[in-house]
Amino acid sequence: MDMETLKRVITSQKESQQELFKIEKIVKRDLNLAKIKKLLSHPNILAILGVRRSGKSVLSLLVLENEKFGYINFFDERLRNLNADDLDMVVQAFYELYGSTDYFIFDEIQKITGWERFVSRIRTSKRIIITGSNSDLLRGQLSTFITGRHIDIHLFPFSFREYLRIKDVTLEQNWFYSPITIAFVKRSLEDYMEKGGFPEVVKYGTKFLMEIYRDIIENDIINQNKIRKSESIRNLTRYLISNTGKEITYNSLGPVIGLYNVHTVAKYVHFVENSYLIFLVERFSFKLKEPYKAPKKVYSIDMGLTNATAFAVGENKGRIIENIVFLELLRRKSYSESDMEIYYWKDHQGREVDFVLRENKLVKQLIQVTCASSLERVERREVDSLVRASEDLKTEELMVITWDYGGEETVDKKRIQFLPLWKWLLVEGNQN
Numbered sequence: 001m002d003m004e005t006l007k008r009v010i011t012s013q014k015e016s017q018q019e020l021f022k023i024e025k026i027v028k029r030d031l032n033l034a035k036i037k038k039l040l041s042h043p044n045i046l047a048i049l050g051v052r053r054s055g056k057s058v059l060s061l062l063v064l065e066n067e068k069f070g071y072i073n074f075f076d077e078r079l080r081n082l083n084a085d086d087l088d089m090v091v092q093a094f095y096e097l098y099g100s101t102d103y104f105i106f107d108e109i110q111k112i113t114g115w116e117r118f119v120s121r122i123r124t125s126k127r128i129i130i131t132g133s134n135s136d137l138l139r140g141q142l143s144t145f146i147t148g149r150h151i152d153i154h155l156f157p158f159s160f161r162e163y164l165r166i167k168d169v170t171l172e173q174n175w176f177y178s179p180i181t182i183a184f185v186k187r188s189l190e191d192y193m194e195k196g197g198f199p200e201v202v203k204y205g206t207k208f209l210m211e212i213y214r215d216i217i218e219n220d221i222i223n224q225n226k227i228r229k230s231e232s233i234r235n236l237t238r239y240l241i242s243n244t245g246k247e248i249t250y251n252s253l254g255p256v257i258g259l260y261n262v263h264t265v266a267k268y269v270h271f272v273e274n275s276y277l278i279f280l281v282e283r284f285s286f287k288l289k290e291p292y293k294a295p296k297k298v299y300s301i302d303m304g305l306t307n308a309t310a311f312a313v314g315e316n317k318g319r320i321i322e323n324i325v326f327l328e329l330l331r332r333k334s335y336s337e338s339d340m341e342i343y344y345w346k347d348h349q350g351r352e353v354d355f356v357l358r359e360n361k362l363v364k365q366l367i368q369v370t371c372a373s374s375l376e377r378v379e380r381r382e383v384d385s386l387v388r389a390s391e392d393l394k395t396e397e398l399m400v401i402t403w404d405y406g407g408e409e410t411v412d413k414k415r416i417q418f419l420p421l422w423k424w425l426l427v428e429g430n431q432n
Helices: 003-023 033-038 056-063 084-098 115-122 141-145 160-166 179-195 199-204 208-225 230-242 250-257 262-274 303-309 317-335 380-393 421-428
Strands: 045-050 069-073 103-107 127-132 150-155 278-281 296-300 341-346 352-359 362-369 398-402 407-411 414-420
Touching (some): 003 084, 069 084, 084 115, 103 115, 115 127, 150 317, 160 421, 179 303, 179 317, 179 421, 208 230, 208 303, 230 250, 230 303, 278 341, 296 303, 303 317, 317 341, 317 352, 317 421, 341 380, 352 380, 380 407, 380 414
Parallel strands (some): 045 150, 103 127
Antiparallel strands (some): 278 296, 341 352, 352 362, 407 414
């Protein structure tokens, strides 16, 4: 690629950024930008990772909002012939256009084969943000080239709090005592459960959901991994997101999608997981090998995406609520840089608890999720399972997240806190 063409692309991308910030409402995310910027030092690399179209580029621009920086998005089709040997020319183009700078944002740089050596070399003198839509981005060769450390932040589609923010909803102090406000929040939550939290979808409507889904399937899964059996992985992906909140095994998945080699199935599931389209949760056990042998539970990145593409998930409100709780737990883990680990629990009698939260090798909390709107509608087996898991895992912090019931109950000498989903999302979880 010649220098003049490269300059035109860089200039065009900068103009698009400036136009975006003029005409679009940029929503404050549930992250501390000042804290993130402090992580940005050389020779470290700051990586902002997450599902496609979740707002990684905008977040990186906000982190450097008051700095002079060079930005380039390598996913631009005009850069399709760019290779690793051209990356020094990219830096030179920035210098010739805008003068010297210590900051660079390399958006979707993994599109350039061999990019790792370039970034490893210039990180010693430059402050670098890279973004990517693949969770394997910082594994493999980059870890070999980097002798220092990299810091990664995982970004997710909008939380319910961010969703209200983009809708210009302001909640007054002590709003949760107002029946009128609570009713409005619950209606908004139902809307969020249906449409999800992808920024474009929240702003412009659900018509973008299929486009986002196709982009992830075609670019981040099939093309990224050079998959030949493309129809098999399309079927696998749809099956996985249709079974959010359910247990899966690689052996059981094979016949469903017509792949009978368990290693191929495991590899394909790994590709889907790497794209951030799904997450797998292991069963908790104090035995080292048990979590790897037991079935895993699968969750989707976004309920709007799932509702638009999956089989009849929207008919099961309990599974939707469970998925939303899981994603919020992931956000809190990622955004607060917590060491929290998330598991589920199940014993040999089939009693199950949705989420086991462990930190520093100690089980801190057990969470059960239900769509019940009153205590009477909470199934006894869900409470009994919580009590049994409490005894097994030696923890007393027990919670049931409901649709619309709050209170505290004592069952078999165990205190259990009940919280409505809306309150858990907006009040109990407000750490920002």
